[in-house]
Amino acid sequence: MNASVSLPSVLNIRPxxxxxxxxxxxDVFNYGRNKPGLIPLWVGEGDxxxxxxxxxxxxxxxxxxxxxxxxxxxIPELRQAIxxxxxxxxxxxxxxxxxxxxxxxxxxxxxxxxxxxxxGDDVLVPTPAWPNFMGALVTAGxxxxxxxxxxxxxxxxxxxxxxxxxVTPKTRAIVLNSPSxxxxxxxxxxxxxxxxxxxxxxxxxxxADEIYGRFIYEPxxxxxxxxxxxxxxxxxxxRVIFLQTFSKNWAMTGWRLGWIEAPPALGQVIExxxxxxxxxxxxxxxxxxxxxxxxxxEFVAHQxxxxxxxxxxxxxxxxxxxxxMPMPPGAFYAFFKVKGGKTSAEIAVRLVDEAAVGLAPGSAxxxxxxxxxxxxxxxxxxxxxxxxxxxxxxxxAIVAG
Amino acid sequence: MNASVSLPSVLNIRPxxxxxxxxxxxDVFNYGRNKPGLIPLWVGEGDxxxxxxxxxxxxxxxxxxxxxxxxxxxIPELRQAIxxxxxxxxxxxxxxxxxxxxxxxxxxxxxxxxxxxxxGDDVLVPTPAWPNFMGALVTAGxxxxxxxxxxxxxxxxxxxxxxxxxVTPKTRAIVLNSPSxxxxxxxxxxxxxxxxxxxxxxxxxxxADEIYGRFIYEPxxxxxxxxxxxxxxxxxxxRVIFLQTFSKNWAMTGWRLGWIEAPPALGQVIExxxxxxxxxxxxxxxxxxxxxxxxxxEFVAHQxxxxxxxxxxxxxxxxxxxxxMPMPPGAFYAFFKVKGGKTSAEIAVRLVDEAAVGLAPGSAxxxxxxxxxxxxxxxxxxxxxxxxxxxxxxxxAIVAG
Numbered sequence: 001m002n003a004s005v006s007l008p009s010v011l012n013i014r015p016x017x018x019x020x021x022x023x024x025x026x027d028v029f030n031y032g033r034n035k036p037g038l039i040p041l042w043v044g045e046g047d048x049x050x051x052x053x054x055x056x057x058x059x060x061x062x063x064x065x066x067x068x069x070x071x072x073x074x075i076p077e078l079r080q081a082i083x084x085x086x087x088x089x090x091x092x093x094x095x096x097x098x099x100x101x102x103x104x105x106x107x108x109x110x111x112x113x114x115x116x117x118x119x120g121d122d123v124l125v126p127t128p129a130w131p132n133f134m135g136a137l138v139t140a141g142x143x144x145x146x147x148x149x150x151x152x153x154x155x156x157x158x159x160x161x162x163x164x165x166x167v168t169p170k171t172r173a174i175v176l177n178s179p180s181x182x183x184x185x186x187x188x189x190x191x192x193x194x195x196x197x198x199x200x201x202x203x204x205x206x207x208a209d210e211i212y213g214r215f216i217y218e219p220x221x222x223x224x225x226x227x228x229x230x231x232x233x234x235x236x237x238x239r240v241i242f243l244q245t246f247s248k249n250w251a252m253t254g255w256r257l258g259w260i261e262a263p264p265a266l267g268q269v270i271e272x273x274x275x276x277x278x279x280x281x282x283x284x285x286x287x288x289x290x291x292x293x294x295x296x297x298e299f300v301a302h303q304x305x306x307x308x309x310x311x312x313x314x315x316x317x318x319x320x321x322x323x324x325m326p327m328p329p330g331a332f333y334a335f336f337k338v339k340g341g342k343t344s345a346e347i348a349v350r351l352v353d354e355a356a357v358g359l360a361p362g363s364a365x366x367x368x369x370x371x372x373x374x375x376x377x378x379x380x381x382x383x384x385x386x387x388x389x390x391x392x393x394x395x396x397a398i399v400a401g
Numbered sequence: 402m403n404a405s406v407s408l409p410s411v412l413n414i415r416p417x418x419x420x421x422x423x424x425x426x427x428d429v430f431n432y433g434r435n436k437p438g439l440i441p442l443w444v445g446e447g448d449x450x451x452x453x454x455x456x457x458x459x460x461x462x463x464x465x466x467x468x469x470x471x472x473x474x475x476i477p478e479l480r481q482a483i484x485x486x487x488x489x490x491x492x493x494x495x496x497x498x499x500x501x502x503x504x505x506x507x508x509x510x511x512x513x514x515x516x517x518x519x520x521g522d523d524v525l526v527p528t529p530a531w532p533n534f535m536g537a538l539v540t541a542g543x544x545x546x547x548x549x550x551x552x553x554x555x556x557x558x559x560x561x562x563x564x565x566x567x568v569t570p571k572t573r574a575i576v577l578n579s580p581s582x583x584x585x586x587x588x589x590x591x592x593x594x595x596x597x598x599x600x601x602x603x604x605x606x607x608x609a610d611e612i613y614g615r616f617i618y619e620p621x622x623x624x625x626x627x628x629x630x631x632x633x634x635x636x637x638x639x640r641v642i643f644l645q646t647f648s649k650n651w652a653m654t655g656w657r658l659g660w661i662e663a664p665p666a667l668g669q670v671i672e673x674x675x676x677x678x679x680x681x682x683x684x685x686x687x688x689x690x691x692x693x694x695x696x697x698x699e700f701v702a703h704q705x706x707x708x709x710x711x712x713x714x715x716x717x718x719x720x721x722x723x724x725x726m727p728m729p730p731g732a733f734y735a736f737f738k739v740k741g742g743k744t745s746a747e748i749a750v751r752l753v754d755e756a757a758v759g760l761a762p763g764s765a766x767x768x769x770x771x772x773x774x775x776x777x778x779x780x781x782x783x784x785x786x787x788x789x790x791x792x793x794x795x796x797x798a799i800v801a802g
Contacts, residue, residue: 007666011640012573012604017516020673026473049466058685059460065450067655072427103504103657106680114540115418119520135677139515141542172413203413239412254468254683256504265408272421276536278679279507282655284459285683 016141024364032352039387042358045253046378051299057291061284070283072274074101078286081293097264103278104256105245109136111273112241116173116205117142124174127366130181146366155326156185160194173205179212182335182365182374184328186221189228206240218329249300250292257289307332310377313384322395332378337371340399355394357387417542425765433753440788443759446654447779452700458692462685471684473675475502479687482694498665504679505657506646510537512674513642517574517606518543525575528767531582547767556727557586561595574606580613583736583766583775585729587622590629607641619730650701651693658690708733711778714785723796733779738772741800756795758788
């Protein structure tokens with residue numbers, strides 16, 4: 001898992017490419033993807049296809065011949081729609097000039113990492129963390145520095161002492177993902193202020209991934225219907241860049257549509273980096289994004305309700321007494337440790353074989369994560385109930401040997 | 402033109418990002434994009450929207466709910482279709498495991514440049530050249546080294562002495578684009594063998610961009626209905642990677658669909674780099690690609706016929722005696738020098754103002770290119786006739802002062 005690729009030396013490939021980690025999630029996925037009857041909860045996507053009011057908008061655009069090159073920063077209608085959406089959600093006006101459409105959250109991250117770090121630079125990433133942060137940094141030539149979070153009975157917490165001690169002259173940025181994939185950890189305003197203080201003090205960029213910001217279940221952590229955001233505590237001059245995606249809220253994982261929110265002074269740089277990355281996002285895909293924002297609130301509410309119910313169902317994994325799992329306050333993942341000392345990969349493979357359930361090995365998310373598994377509960381209740389039933393039935397034998 | 406961005410130092414952005422060149426084409430495009438009645442010949446795309454048999458395939462896929470994450474290497478049906486297409490075009494079987502679907506030709510190039518070069522490395526690029534080669538190299542941290550081609554009365558030629566003299570211990574690869582954007586230069590088999598010899602001798606990768614390989618007008622350079630290809634002269638062990646795109650043949654510029662053809666030993670590395678770049682290409686876009694290959698031959702033939710006719714019309718620019726323009730043997734660009742010593746940018750702006758025609762400034766394509774302009778003739782004859790008429794009428798005043 002997570003091994004870099006071993007190549008014939010004759011191929012003579014750059015270390016940034018050769019060291020790019022193979023996803024440990026994909027490994028297990030490839031192992032079990034064709035197993036009949038398997039309930040797939042390993043990938044970070046729900047089971048609902050994109051609603052038809054969104055796919056229809058894209059189909060209309062295709063039929064209308066919107067098949068040419070377009071604006072590198074995104075079509076004006078979508079940039080405007082996103083700015084309006086952010087204003088409604090966060091309560092303050094957003095300049096559309098801050099919005100840069102990308103072909104997904106991952107391309108947004110790749111561009112941001114290219115801007116903030118390269119060879120010889122360190123970037124701090126509280127862990128467990130989505131492995132793609134590490135992958136994007138490695139391919140940019142930078143060194144991701146995992147800073148382990150603390151785990152207690154009530155959940156995960158950021159360790160600010162450890163974070164500050166990890167800062168060196170080579171440190172260029174901090175990645176903060178709240179609510180977190182995989183742990184569901186959700187930052188308070190005080191957490192965000194402390195990270196901001198650290199970034200200001202050491203001249204660091206903050207890369208803010210708040211893409212699960214509407215999936216919040218713990219009322220004490222909610223600000224209305226969303227989580228605390230850096231935008232609540234930052235000043236305009238702060239070096240904070242936001243990553244966003246249409247994937248999760250609007251069930252558009254396969255569309256590859258997201259955005260960067262950044263200071264307008266970076267506009268030309270971002271435009272250039274889009275040019276040399278994807279050369280823009282298809283107009284017909286962007287029309288889907290406009291439709292999602294304009295007509296999607298009911299669907300998003302439905303998705304959040306479903307995830308809330310899914311979280312309750314998945315909580316029953318604790319009934320066995322064989323897992324350690326504080327209830328996640330946000331996002332839509334359960335991240336739990338199986339007692340008994342088996343590795344994540346062993347358990348994941350055995351759950352494919354013995355329970356026909358696909359989970360992601362926690363070890364893919366950096367330490368402390370060995371022995372953990374990640375389960376995505378953005379799925380219909382029947383599947384989740386059956387999955388929990390099967391896992392709970394299989395775990396005693398897996399823990400025993 | 403081509404200036405890097407000047408940013409407040411407080412932003413503290415990596416040099417690979419800050420030095421990424423702003424496209425000189427985009428500069429003029431932004432200057433003239435809203436001028437009424439302008440005939441736009443600056444961008445490398447035709448005037449036909451994607452045919453409906455392709456857009457319909459994508460719309461059906463969307464309606465069928467193919468909106469989830471997918472294979473990082475591309476859906477098997479498309480990889481198979483591409484391999485079959487290459488076999489029909491080039492006459493030899495192609496293993497689908499050599500094919501890696503990307504979100505356009507540019508993402509293909511970005512991944513390839515990431516593999517072959519980074520900080521401290523040089524890559525040779527015969528010039529004039531498409532500026533995105535340079536951009537992809539700069540953002541990878543590498544140094545593009547332009548190697549000027551020679552221009553004579555009969556056209557452009559590669560200077561092999563100059564190419565070999567440009568090789569240093571830091572050189573890692575040669576980019577070869579044939580037929581060339583912008584010059585239309587088309588390599589003979591002997592040219593390709595000489596480049597291959599050089600690459601073998603110095604242990605270099607060849608990045609082969611043969612995307613205009615079906616747009617060939619000079620019979621003495623054609624191999625059947627396509628241009629000579631590295632695949633005609635290489636051995637399986639040679640380090641040659643091909644970039645390809647659906648954009649040009651099938652009028653799919655806005656779709657962002659292309660592929661890499663590479664040794665299967667690089668498969669896992671490419672899969673990982675796709676993961677950290679776009680995380681895959683939408684399935685519904687890939688379904689459009691399958692339809693394009695399966696049903697597109699008549700349309701491609703129509704596109705080529707149109708370009709052939711366009712080339713003849715554009716040849717009349719020479720009637721003024723104010724331009725130097727050897728007829729391009731391939732691709733679909735006229736690349737011509739305007740006499741009188743004005744810069745490319747000056748002429749391009751004046752042609753917007755005085756002729757309402759949009760051309761790309763040649764200087765965007767690296768030297769020798771100052772004073773040149775690039776015109777894309779993949780367009781309906783009526784527009785091209787009118788454009789040539791207007792340019793020929795405007796040129797005397799522009800040349801005079």
